[in-house]
Amino acid sequence: MLRPLPAVAAALPRLRVLDLCCGAGGVSVGFHRAGFDVTGVDINPQPNYPTGPGFRFVQADALDYVADHGHTFDLVHGSWPCQRFSRATAWRGNRDNHPDLITPGRALMQATGRPWVIENVPGAPLRPDYLLCGTAFGLNIQRHRVFETSWGGGGDLLSPCWHHRQVLPFEHKGERAYADAMGCTWMTNLEARQAVPPAYSHWIATQYLTHHHSAGPGQAAA
Incomplete structure (x- = not known):
């Protein structure tokens, strides 16, 4: 079973991450647990986005915000809307009704340096540097997500899934069932269905911190 790497944040100055299309903050919480200060940006109000030290929410267009402010952060994360590439859209809707924000989003993120x-x-049109699943973290949910990173993943760190032996089948029962299974206990079920489990972004954060630590401050590949 995949476990997050030991955080090396204590050996580094506290870093700032920009979480684009943050929703109710699943990714933000994972980064925060790894030692980051997080600014979440979403075009919609997010009344359940976490508050307190190390969290800040900005309601804004994510493309505009990263273009104007992305260069001021240590790391930029984008969870661009997935509806165009989702199987559910192919089954129940029309993918042409949903714009591709990954392509312009990637270009703007790269431009931050x-x-x-x-x-x-x-x-989705991403290079699969990391492929994560809830079952690999002991979560009682099968939720595959692909991560492409500026530093790459080498292909040998793709996480194993344990659907068949480690986790019991998940049953969608009760108002809190889905959010709790995701580890997004502060969200509604509807918010959680659009979220990324914090365990995923904590894993990605520790991968970045390990890379950043080995490369030296200011030398992490952009």
Whole structure:
């Protein structure tokens, strides 16, 4: 079973991450647990986005915000809308009704000159540097997400899934069932269905911190 790497944040100055299309903050919480100060940006109000030291929410267009402010952060993360690439859209809707924000989002993130991460569903046009599943973290949910990063993943760190032996089948029962299974206990079920489990972004954060620590401050690949 995949476990997050030991955080090396204590050996580094506290870093700042920009979480684009943050929703109710699943990714933000994972980065915060790894030692980052997080600014979440979403075009919609997010009343359940975490508050307190190390969290800040900005309601804004994510493309505009990263273009104007992305260069001021140590790391930029983008969870661009997945509907265009989701299997559910192919089954129940029309993918042409949903714009591709990954392509312009990637270009703007690269233009910041900062290290970056893009997360999306399998089938999205991403290089699969990391493929994460809830069952690999002991979560009682099968939720595959692909991560492309500016530093790459080498292909040998793709996480194993343990659907068949480690986790019991998940049953969608009760108002809190899905959010709790995701580890997003502060969210509604509806918010959690659009979220990334904090365990995923904590894993990605520790991968970045390990890379950043080995490369030296200011030398992490962008």
